[in-house]
Amino acid sequence: MSETSAVPPHKIIGVAVIWNDQEQILIDRRRPEGVMGGLWEFPGGKIEPGETVQECIKREIYEELGIEIEVREHLITIDHTYTHLRVTLTVHQCRLLTGIPQPLECDEIRWVNLDELEEFAFPQANIQIIAALKKSKRSKTAGKAEEIKLLTTDN
Numbered sequence: 001m002s003e004t005s006a007v008p009p010h011k012i013i014g015v016a017v018i019w020n021d022q023e024q025i026l027i028d029r030r031r032p033e034g035v036m037g038g039l040w041e042f043p044g045g046k047i048e049p050g051e052t053v054q055e056c057i058k059r060e061i062y063e064e065l066g067i068e069i070e071v072r073e074h075l076i077t078i079d080h081t082y083t084h085l086r087v088t089l090t091v092h093q094c095r096l097l098t099g100i101p102q103p104l105e106c107d108e109i110r111w112v113n114l115d116e117l118e119e120f121a122f123p124q125a126n127i128q129i130i131a132a133l134k135k136s137k138r139s140k141t142a143g144k145a146e147e148i149k150l151l152t153t154d155n
């Protein structure tokens with residue numbers, strides 16, 4: 001008898017970390033039924049054939065939340081295997097352009113500060129996204145401080 005090793009399905013996902021003008025991030029709660037039900041996530045979804053990650057993110061965010069966003073720099077790509085599922089999450093920093101987000105395909109949405117993210121239950125793969133966000137914030141803050149220092153020593 002031949003042995004079959006079960007290869008979990010692999011989903012390739014574009015993920016958006018959407019910032020508003022108050023420096024808050026948009027998170028959504030997955031519907032209670034289904035995979036990872038009830039957990040919070042950053043909005044996004046499957047990349048369709050022929051689509052770039054940026055196109056996927058813009059489309060998914062319009063479909064899921066009814067808003068227009070600007071897709072900015074790449075933050076991190078995570079390859080994570082859950083018990084029955086492998087995901088590749090390509091995460092981009094994004095900014096809200098127009099509209100008020102609506103929970104069209106999820107249970108609930110919230111704008112939260114970076115420091116509040118740890119209060120929400122996220123899938124395992126998201127721990128690395130949150131760490132990358134904090135690291136990026138720290139280096140931006142350090143960059144700003146350096147800029148100010150240079151400006152003040154110049155004068």
Ligand SMILES: Nc1nc2c([nH]c(=O)n2[C@H]2C[C@H](O)[C@@H](COP(=O)(O)OP(=O)(O)OP(=O)(O)O)O2)c(=O)[nH]1
Nearest residue numbers: 011013015035041042043044045046087123125126
């Ligand atoms: N959008 C998003 N998905 C995430 C995050 N973290 C994480 O592990 N995932 C997983 C959950 C899902 O299995 C997969 C996203 O796929 P999806 O949104 O297209 O699919 P889904 O499972 O919600 O449902 P379906 O469309 O396959 O029916 O990636 C995250 O922060 N955002």
Ligand SMILES: [Mg+2]
Nearest residue numbers: 043044045046
């Ligand atoms: Mg989705």
